Amino acid sequence: MSSCNNSIPQPLIFVLAGIPGLASSYGWFSVAFFLVFVMTVIGNVTIISIIRVQMSLHEPMFLLLAMQSVVDLSVVSVTVPRMLGIFWMNAKEIGFNACLMQMFFVSFFYVMESGILVTMAFDRFVAIWKPLSYTAILANNMLVKIALAVLARAVAVLTPAPILAKRLESFQTHTIAYSYCAYMAVVEIACGDVSNHIVYGLMVTVLSVGFDLFFTILSYGLILHTAFWIPTWEARGKALSTCGSHFCVIALFYSPVVISFLVHSLGYHMVPHVQIFIDNLYFLVPPMVNPLIYGVRTKQLWEQVLQILHCLED
Template sequence: MSSCNNSIPRPLVFVLAGIPGLESFHVWFSVPFFLVFVIAIIANVTILSIIRMEKSLHEPMFLLLAMLSVVDLCLVSVTVPRILGIFWMNAKAISFDACLTQMFFIPSFYVMESGILLAMAFDRFVAIWQPLRYTSILAHSMLVKMALAILGRAVAVLTPAPILVRRLESFQTHIISYSYCAYMAVVLIACGDISDHIVYGLMVIVASVGFDLFFIILSYGLILHAVFRIPSWDARAKALSTCSSHLCIIGLFYSPVVFSVLAQILGYHLAPHFQIIFDNLYFLVPPMVNPLIYGARTKQMRERVLRILHCQRD
């Protein structure tokens, strides 16, 4: 229950604080944010271009990687420009409707990315458990169905967020202590009973990230079971190497969420500005690092990039 002595009616415009307590350092924070944005755009566009041009890469694993790159591009495009506007031009005002739009799309792309990582785990599971039926199981029609399921889940899970916030009638303040319109950041400045909103927020985490992480762990448990039944150590190493890039991305993507949940369970609370910086890592680091990991650790991608660079030198 959030009670207010001096409540205000639902404002037409909210004010995004950026990183509260560190406003004087906003210009300095903009430098790594901008560099991450540029690297993420270039790296993901490069991945998409290579997959499009190289017909040998038109197989399930790389088509799923292309989906991941598209979502990463969308994720940084809807977050970083707005944050840079706050840091560079002090453009903190955001209309109520724009706030609701941001509240829907930012977590939607995050949930989509989680779903794609689950699909990639299923891809590796099929490749190791059913190698002879790999292309028939993961045909293009199956990939389309998986993409539609990932999109449909994100829309179904996140559509209630702006609807629930629109029902809030009064607020403690019009200032959101965040760098974007996060659902819980808006709910926590509302007046009245917000217990339903908290339950909904927990349900979103369980129905998306929690669900995906459980089945990813299950998939890799079965993969390891299959790999260690292979008598040859060289064959085991080769099988595991096909999963290495995906495992790196999974660790990078889910570790901030797991850390935050464990910190809350153990009663450890970060300072507000550190929490906001840490939360921004959810949306900034994976889109930059994902294509770099696949580009460096996947032979086909690495060879194609080196071929392009060699042609440019000539």
């Protein structure tokens, strides 16, 4: 329950606070965020282009990587321009309906990426468990079905968010203490009984991130178990090396969520601007770093990148 002595009706416009307490550093933040945005676009467009052009890369692992790159581009497209608007032009106002749209798509793409990551973990398990049947099990029609299932889940679990938020009638303030519209950030400033919103937020977390993290850990447990029975150390190391890039991406993607969860569970209270900064990392760092990890650690992609650079030099 949250009660308000001086509540305001549902506003036509919300004000995004940016990163409270760090307004004097917005110039530096804007440079960092802009560079992250540019590197993310260049890296992911390069990955998508290479996979699209090279027929030899039209296999499950790389097609899933292309899907991930599309989602990464979508994530930064719905978050970073708004943040840069705040830092550069003090453009903090956002319409109520526009806020609901951003709220939906930010969470939608995050849940999509989480679903793709667990699918990639399953892909690596199949590659080690049944290497000879790998392409048959994960044929193109199966990948399409998996992609549609990931998409359908994201739509199903997140469509209620803007509908529920639209029903909030009064608020403590029209200022959202974030640099983007997030569902729980809007709920936190609402008046009245918001228990159903909190339950819904927990359900989304469990049915998406919690579910995916559990099955990702399970997949890697099975991968280690399967690899243990490979007779030679050389073959075992080669099999596990194919999982290295994906494991790094998983650790990077879930670490901020796990850290934030543990901090709250242990009763610690972060300084607000630190909490908001960590929340921004959810949507900034993985999309930028993922192409670098895959490009460096995946031989086929690295060879194509080197070929492109060589052509540019000529």
